[in-house]
Amino acid sequence: MAYFPLFVNLNDRLVLIVGGGKVAARRAASLSGFGCRIRVVSPEICKELRRLLKNGQIDWLQKKYETGTLLDEGRPAFVLAAGPSGVNEAVVRDCRSLGIPVNDASQKERCDFYFPGLIRQGETVIGVTSGGTDHRLAASLSAVVRDYMKERGESRGEKQRKKEPGPVDLHVHSTASDGSLTPSELVSLAVKNGLSAIALTDHDTVSGIDEALTAAGEIEVIPGIEISCIYEEKELHILGLFIDHHSRGLACFLEAAAARRKERNRKILEAFQRDGFQLSWEDLLSGHQETTVTRAHFARALLKKGYVSSVDQAFREYLNPECPYYRPREAILPKEALEAIRSAGGLSVLAHPCQYRFGWNKTEVLLSYLKDLGLDGVECWHSSNHIEESRKLRSLAEAYGLFPTGGSDFHGAAKPDIELGRGRGNLRIPYSVLENVRRHRHF
Numbered sequence: 068m069a070y071f072p073l074f075v076n077l078n079d080r081l082v083l084i085v086g087g088g089k090v091a092a093r094r095a096a097s098l099s100g101f102g103c104r105i106r107v108v109s110p111e112i113c114k115e116l117r118r119l120l121k122n123g124q125i126d127w128l129q130k131k132y133e134t135g136t137l138l139d140e141g142r143p144a145f146v147l148a149a150g151p152s153g154v155n156e157a158v159v160r161d162c163r164s165l166g167i168p169v170n171d172a173s174q175k176e177r178c179d180f181y182f183p184g185l186i187r188q189g190e191t192v193i194g195v196t197s198g199g200t201d202h203r204l205a206a207s208l209s210a211v212v213r214d215y216m217k218e219r220g221e222s223r224g225e226k227q228r229k230k231e232p233g234p235v236d237l238h239v240h241s242t243a244s245d246g247s248l249t250p251s252e253l254v255s256l257a258v259k260n261g262l263s264a265i266a267l268t269d270h271d272t273v274s275g276i277d278e279a280l281t282a283a284g285e286i287e288v289i290p291g292i293e294i295s296c297i298y299e300e301k302e303l304h305i306l307g308l309f310i311d312h313h314s315r316g317l318a319c320f321l322e323a324a325a326a327r328r329k330e331r332n333r334k335i336l337e338a339f340q341r342d343g344f345q346l347s348w349e350d351l352l353s354g355h356q357e358t359t360v361t362r363a364h365f366a367r368a369l370l371k372k373g374y375v376s377s378v379d380q381a382f383r384e385y386l387n388p389e390c391p392y393y394r395p396r397e398a399i400l401p402k403e404a405l406e407a408i409r410s411a412g413g414l415s416v417l418a419h420p421c422q423y424r425f426g427w428n429k430t431e432v433l434l435s436y437l438k439d440l441g442l443d444g445v446e447c448w449h450s451s452n453h454i455e456e457s458r459k460l461r462s463l464a465e466a467y468g469l470f471p472t473g474g475s476d477f478h479g480a481a482k483p484d485i486e487l488g489r490g491r492g493n494l495r496i497p498y499s500v501l502e503n504v505r506r507h508r509h510f
């Protein structure tokens with residue numbers, strides 16, 4: 068039996084989420100634009116929830132669920148059980164006895180209501196559910212409706228119809244990786260800067276995307292990612308655009324990649340500590356719990372502790388492949404990155420080709436190599452490019468049948484000279500670039 072959709076006023080109401088994992092985080096991110104107080108009950112919470120906690124979007128009751136917890140802070144409007152199955156069962160039982168509506172993420176039969184996929188444009192809210200029977204259908208339906216809403220939003224009103232949509236920025240970082248603005252703050256800034264779309268492309272994570280999609284009202288948010296991989300000893304960045312950020316294949320790939328990186332960092336840190344360096348894991352993170360640690364983090368920590376007088380010196384004396392502290396990492400290959408993006412239905416783009424300093428001949432070899440592996444596009448406009456470089460990249464893109472994209476690589480305070488959508492002042496990526504990318508989507 069299908070369930071009837073209701074739209075509920077949650078302003079100032081309490082919503083309880085039992086569980087601290089990714090499902091709980093997704094639900095909290097979706098709810099956070101609707102005025103409710105969100106309380107998470109769990110002994111542990113994942114890094115996405117920690118980010119929401121840091122931003123003041125949720126509060127956290129750090130303990131195991133027990134019956135009394137339900138009414139701790141007053142009666143919740145409803146409860147989302149997103150913990151281990153046994154805990155969910157107890158939550159459902161307690162909610163039923165108190166007459167509180169409950170959703171059990173682990174078993175649809177135990178749901179009083181479904182938690183829908185959300186599309187929102189200002190006051191217009193659309194919820195999509197397939198009643199837990201066909202997740203793919205619900206996801207593709209959501210994508211179609213989202214596109215429709217976007218188009219309709221654009222064609223509304225004479226004035227808007229005549230106006231060319233604002234420029235786009237297809238390479239942007241948030242606090243989900245190493246940027247300084249939250250996904251919602253990025254969306255607000257994009258609106259303020261007159262952009263019509265941004266692609267959120269955090270390093271090796273998709274954890275900011277749900278929040279950005281929920282915040283996206285007037286502008287389009289394209290789910291994206293930036294995956295690091297190794298090509299001839301150099302780190303390459305591959306962007307994924309229009310990815311299904313809930314793809315299981317992509318999630319498995321990212322988890323495995325993170326484990327490989329962490330293992331290498333642990334070995335480097337141990338080598339330093341063995342030789343008496345006063346370095347700790349906290350020194351590397353320097354307050355950013357969610358950051359992806361790279362050799363640059365080691366260099367900055369060495370500088371801060373006074374072991375070197377510059378980051379350059381740290382690389383020269385301690386961190387380059389000839390040094391005793393260097394550890395090779397089990398490289399993620401471009402092929403794996405491209406496959407992961409493709410498996411999530413996304414388009415792959417080589418980010419900022421000029422930053423690798425290959426020279427034009429080798430860049431061409433690289434493009435041809437990646438094209439054979441399935442690369443779709445090239446980032447031709449970037450904050451660090453000169454006009455001539457952008458021009459050359461466009462002609463290479465055309466020669467290899469790759470579409471051109473562009474983005475600022477905005478990181479907020481982490482790279483203060485780069486503005487969202489404007490780069491170092493001379494970047495402007497017209498909306499037509501995004502329209503062209505969209506035409507290449509695989510369906």
Ligand SMILES: [Zn+2]
Binds near residue numbers: 240418
């Ligand atoms: Zn980037």
